[in-house]
Amino acid sequence: MSKVSARVFCVALCALSAFSIAAPQPVSPTRVPGLDQVKSTTLANGLKVIVWTDRDIPNVALYNWVRVGSRNEVPGITGLAHFFEHMMFNGTAKRAPGEFDRLMEAQGGSNNAFTSDNVTVYQDWIPRSALDLVFDLEADRLANLSFDPKVVESERGVVYSERRLRTEDSNEGFLAEQVQATAFVAHPYQFPTVGWPADIQGWKIEDLQKFYKTNYAPNNCTLILVGDLSAEEGFALAKKYLEPIPRQEPPPPVRTTEPEQLGEKRVYVEREAQTPLLNVAYKSPAANDPQGPAINLLMTILTEGNSSRLHRLLVEERKIAIDVSGYFAEGFDPGLTWLSLTLPEGADVAEVERTLDGALATVVAQGVTDAELVRAKNLYASTFWKQIATINGKANLLGTFEVFEGDYQRMFDSPATYEKVTREEVQKAAARVFQKNRRTVGILTSPPEKPAASAAPAAEVKP
Amino acid sequence: MKRLLCLAGALVACLSLSVSALGADAAGVKVPAHQRFALPNGLTIILVPQRDVPLIAFSGFVRGGTLADPAGKPGVASLVAGLLDRGAGARDAYQFADAVEGVGGSFAAAAGAESISVSGQFLARDRQLMIELLADALIRPRLDATEFDAYRDREIEFIKSAKDSDPSQIVGIYGRAALFGSHPYGRPQGGSETSLAAITLQDVQAFHAANFGADNAALVFAGDLDAKWMKTALTQAFAKWGRAAAPVRDLQPAPRITERRVLIVDSPGSVQTYFWLGNVGVDRRYSGRPALDLVNTLYGGRFTSILNTELRIKSGLSYGASSRFTRGSVPGEFAIRSFTQTDNTGKALDLALETLENLKRGALEPAMLESSRAYVLGQYPLQLETAAHWAATLADLEFYKLGKDYIEGYGPALAKVDLAETAAVTADAFPRPTALVIVLIGDAAKIRETAKKYGPVTEMKLSDPVFAPAK
Numbered sequence: 047m048s049k050v051s052a053r054v055f056c057v058a059l060c061a062l063s064a065f066s067i068a069a070p071q072p073v074s075p076t077r078v079p080g081l082d083q084v085k086s087t088t089l090a091n092g093l094k095v096i097v098w099t100d101r102d103i104p105n106v107a108l109y110n111w112v113r114v115g116s117r118n119e120v121p122g123i124t125g126l127a128h129f130f131e132h133m134m135f136n137g138t139a140k141r142a143p144g145e146f147d148r149l150m151e152a153q154g155g156s157n158n159a160f161t162s163d164n165v166t167v168y169q170d171w172i173p174r175s176a177l178d179l180v181f182d183l184e185a186d187r188l189a190n191l192s193f194d195p196k197v198v199e200s201e202r203g204v205v206y207s208e209r210r211l212r213t214e215d216s217n218e219g220f221l222a223e224q225v226q227a228t229a230f231v232a233h234p235y236q237f238p239t240v241g242w243p244a245d246i247q248g249w250k251i252e253d254l255q256k257f258y259k260t261n262y263a264p265n266n267c268t269l270i271l272v273g274d275l276s277a278e279e280g281f282a283l284a285k286k287y288l289e290p291i292p293r294q295e296p297p298p299p300v301r302t303t304e305p306e307q308l309g310e311k312r313v314y315v316e317r318e319a320q321t322p323l324l325n326v327a328y329k330s331p332a333a334n335d336p337q338g339p340a341i342n343l344l345m346t347i348l349t350e351g352n353s354s355r356l357h358r359l360l361v362e363e364r365k366i367a368i369d370v371s372g373y374f375a376e377g378f379d380p381g382l383t384w385l386s387l388t389l390p391e392g393a394d395v396a397e398v399e400r401t402l403d404g405a406l407a408t409v410v411a412q413g414v415t416d417a418e419l420v421r422a423k424n425l426y427a428s429t430f431w432k433q434i435a436t437i438n439g440k441a442n443l444l445g446t447f448e449v450f451e452g453d454y455q456r457m458f459d460s461p462a463t464y465e466k467v468t469r470e471e472v473q474k475a476a477a478r479v480f481q482k483n484r485r486t487v488g489i490l491t492s493p494p495e496k497p498a499a500s501a502a503p504a505a506e507v508k509p
Numbered sequence: 510m511k512r513l514l515c516l517a518g519a520l521v522a523c524l525s526l527s528v529s530a531l532g533a534d535a536a537g538v539k540v541p542a543h544q545r546f547a548l549p550n551g552l553t554i555i556l557v558p559q560r561d562v563p564l565i566a567f568s569g570f571v572r573g574g575t576l577a578d579p580a581g582k583p584g585v586a587s588l589v590a591g592l593l594d595r596g597a598g599a600r601d602a603y604q605f606a607d608a609v610e611g612v613g614g615s616f617a618a619a620a621g622a623e624s625i626s627v628s629g630q631f632l633a634r635d636r637q638l639m640i641e642l643l644a645d646a647l648i649r650p651r652l653d654a655t656e657f658d659a660y661r662d663r664e665i666e667f668i669k670s671a672k673d674s675d676p677s678q679i680v681g682i683y684g685r686a687a688l689f690g691s692h693p694y695g696r697p698q699g700g701s702e703t704s705l706a707a708i709t710l711q712d713v714q715a716f717h718a719a720n721f722g723a724d725n726a727a728l729v730f731a732g733d734l735d736a737k738w739m740k741t742a743l744t745q746a747f748a749k750w751g752r753a754a755a756p757v758r759d760l761q762p763a764p765r766i767t768e769r770r771v772l773i774v775d776s777p778g779s780v781q782t783y784f785w786l787g788n789v790g791v792d793r794r795y796s797g798r799p800a801l802d803l804v805n806t807l808y809g810g811r812f813t814s815i816l817n818t819e820l821r822i823k824s825g826l827s828y829g830a831s832s833r834f835t836r837g838s839v840p841g842e843f844a845i846r847s848f849t850q851t852d853n854t855g856k857a858l859d860l861a862l863e864t865l866e867n868l869k870r871g872a873l874e875p876a877m878l879e880s881s882r883a884y885v886l887g888q889y890p891l892q893l894e895t896a897a898h899w900a901a902t903l904a905d906l907e908f909y910k911l912g913k914d915y916i917e918g919y920g921p922a923l924a925k926v927d928l929a930e931t932a933a934v935t936a937d938a939f940p941r942p943t944a945l946v947i948v949l950i951g952d953a954a955k956i957r958e959t960a961k962k963y964g965p966v967t968e969m970k971l972s973d974p975v976f977a978p979a980k
Contacts, residue, residue, distance in 0.1 A: 103891065103894050105890050105891055143822075151813055151880060152883055153883055155887060156811065173886070173887035199825065200825035203826060204828055205828075206850070207827050207828040207849065207850065210848075211828055215676060215779055215780055216673075217674045218673075218674040219674070318673075318778060320669035321666055321669050352602070352610070361663070368663045368666040368670065369667075388666075390663075417611065424611065424612050424613030425613045426613075427613055428564065428631075432564065435561060435895040435896070436894050
């Protein structure tokens with residue numbers, strides 16, 4: 047996936063002095079409440095529907111997770127999954143382009159969607175009074191999407207503008223794209239989700255039609271509803287609107303597996319930059335790997351917050367980076383764990399890289415401390431609670447666990463699962479991930495300054 | 510890869526306070542029961558018990574902000590905000606961060622135009638630590654020389670980094686500087702490379718002494734809390750906080766501009782032009798707020814808005830176009846934002862201006878008004894769902910001295926808006942297309958000629974270490 051207690055009465059008020067705070071304690075793995083409010087069913091056409099009733103506000107969050115992303119693409123149609131996401135708002139046999147949004151907004155709903163390497167997810171946030179309409183709209187675009195050639199051309203411009211914004215006019219976006227494309231020689235994770243420019247300009251209506259037929263089968267989707275509705279209500283609406291859409295042959299599995307990488311790869315980008323960039327991406331396991339929680343905790347220990355290990359070392363102590371971030375990109379297939387550094391103007395990139403390597407070698411050799419691990423577990427727990435405080439966060443988490451881990455119920459165990467991870471497991475995860483011969487290093491710096499005309503050596507004068 | 514850029518938030522200002530009541534739920538949004546009290550030193554405290562998840566959120570402010578920056582040194586408030594948790598009380602910067610993150614907590618401080626805001630969330634069991642850290646950060650920040658140098662230097666590099674990777678996010682800084690000039694709203698809130706370099710540790714310490722005082726601040730706590738326990742603990746922690754040395758200065762409204770002028774921020778090699786069109790709009794107490802929210806929703810506040818329809822949906826010129834009003838104690842800016850491929854700069858600007866012309870000239874269709882009303886009402890509960898939302902909202906009401914009717918009366922007020930009112934606010938609050946500051950970040954060599962069409966042009970470079978051209 048891409049980018050993404052009991053109250054205790056305190057008697058001792060005197061303990062409020064500045065020195066009263068004991069070492070952080072782990073959050074007790076209290077069971078996450080709510081499992082009994084979640085119900086699921088699978089329709090006759092294979093569409094799984096999961097409903098979590100939460101009546102705090104009179105709204106519903108609907109997430110439709112489609113198991114298709116840029117990993118399902120091939121050369122020539124890169125970016126098509128993402129472009130398709132845009133086209134899902136642009137008209138059906140029953141409704142003109144723009145009607146989807148116009149009708150939904152007129153009943154108080156808003157929507158969005160995102161595409162990653164792995165999935166395409168459609169999101170609606172609506173007042174409960176719009177449920178009927180939204181089911182009608184969602185069913186219509188799953189069953190009857192149509193492609194108006196004029197709209198396809200116009201939307202091509204929109205997507206290219208998105209690419210210019212995020213990639214071509216962004217050093218960070220540009221370097222990350224180059225690193226990801228370099229890291230994989232065979233697997234489609236090498237494709238940028240937004241697509242290569244020539245493909246954005248080149249894909250055809252036939253490509254879209256084929257893509258729709260192949261991937262947008264109800265049995266390739268998972269529908270999540272969270273909010274002010276009962277499970278019975280959600281299931282009845284799903285049956286009425288979505289069950290009539292026939293099951294289809296599921297899309298073919300992605301056959302290609304990435305061959306073992308046997309040596310470090312490096313990619314250099316020269317672009318005007320005041321602040322140089324360094325990315326290091328390590329080959330990593332798939333989302334459902336048993337070591338997943340340990341890798342996530344490892345990355346939290348290394349890069350989350352001002353007390354994280356790499357931030358402290360590189361930003362605060364050595365002052366050789368201004369920012370360091372990292373994450374384990376969890377997908378269906380083995381992917382990457384990223385470290386992204388922004389360096390101050392004039393930085394010695396090689397020195398930064400050496401220091402980073404030293405720090406990673408230390409983690410592999412010596413592991414992490416108890417305090418670091420407790421801190422990471424607490425950050426995981428509080429992030430988790432913040433997410434389930436909203437119907438949107440609940441829909442996102444339920445879907446993530448259902449789609450990537452195979453069972454939404456695992457969401458309710460996840461704080462406890464993370465609580466159980468040991469220091470030894472984190473060290474093992476570090477040893478598995480941080481292997482130099484399985485990484486890709488990307489460096490972005492300004493082009494070397496051209497020597498002034500008078501100083502140019504004669505050999506450079508072209509005939 | 511999101512389909513929408515950032516239309517969310519376009520409805521109203523930062524702490525978005527639109528509302529619901531009718532639409533889905535006629536009962537409407539109600540401000541949760543809370544306690545408000547002041548300590549003898551003047552600190553206002555609000556407690557909102559709301560048990561959902563085992564977290565306590567806080568949100569608060571200290572009056573001042575960029576408004577209180579010393580003349581010619583924008584960025585002092587921002588450095589003060591950033592340094593609050595980089596060493597405070599008995600803890601140095603690392604120990605403070607470790608204390609917060611060690612328990613899975615969060616602490617953030619940021620300077621806005623009129624205040625420094627603080628916010629964060631802790632697990633409820635860590636409430637005592639949370640209060641201690643917050644008191645240390647506000648009352649006893651160390652503001653020491655080593656941390657100051659490091660943090661200021663890094664902030665300067667962050668501005669350069671934003672210019673390298675995110676022109677769309679900084680275009681508004683140039684826009685406000687060009688529109689408001691020397692008015693406090695025109696100052697870059699995070700400072701510029703030049704102004705930050707000139708700021709000294711003494712500036713930061715003096716700012717803290719002048720502005721940070723109990724009588725100048727308010728704190729809101731919401732979530733899984735026991736009000737009685739909190740009141741005792743907060744009284745203990747904050748009772749000794751002194752008063753602010755300097756009163757907050759008055760803010761005068763900035764005049765609207767009456768003609769059009771253009772600033773090009775040259776970014777050689779840029780493949781798109783990132784543009785911002787603005788004029789002075791309305792303040793937080795604007796009486797036409799419900800009608801204005803409905804009109805701006807239609808004009809540039811949602812996906813099917815007029816702007817997004819013209820620049821994205823129908824023409825494919827841009828990934829997104831939006832508009833918003835920023836409303837402070839005095840009128841902030843109304844601004845249109847979008848971007849397009851360099852060669853299409855003129856076409857996109859023409860379209861944006863044409864939509865504004867049409868808005869000013871034409872009347873709204875009744876069906877459009879109904880659609881906007883349903884949308885604002887339908888989305889409102891989603892903005893007031895969590896304890897953190899309520900903490901931020903009540904802090905906002907406290908800052909602007911607005912009553913709870915600002916929330917609870919909003920739905921009924923939206924329900925009553927008619928076409929006469931929308932026409933009135935459209936005439937009053939939206940600028941004429943001939944009265945705008947236009948900022949273009951893009952490749953000057955390719956857009957210079959086009960830009961001349963829209964008014965007298967001034968130029969500067971994206972790499973200049975300031976956000977306004979030299980006079």
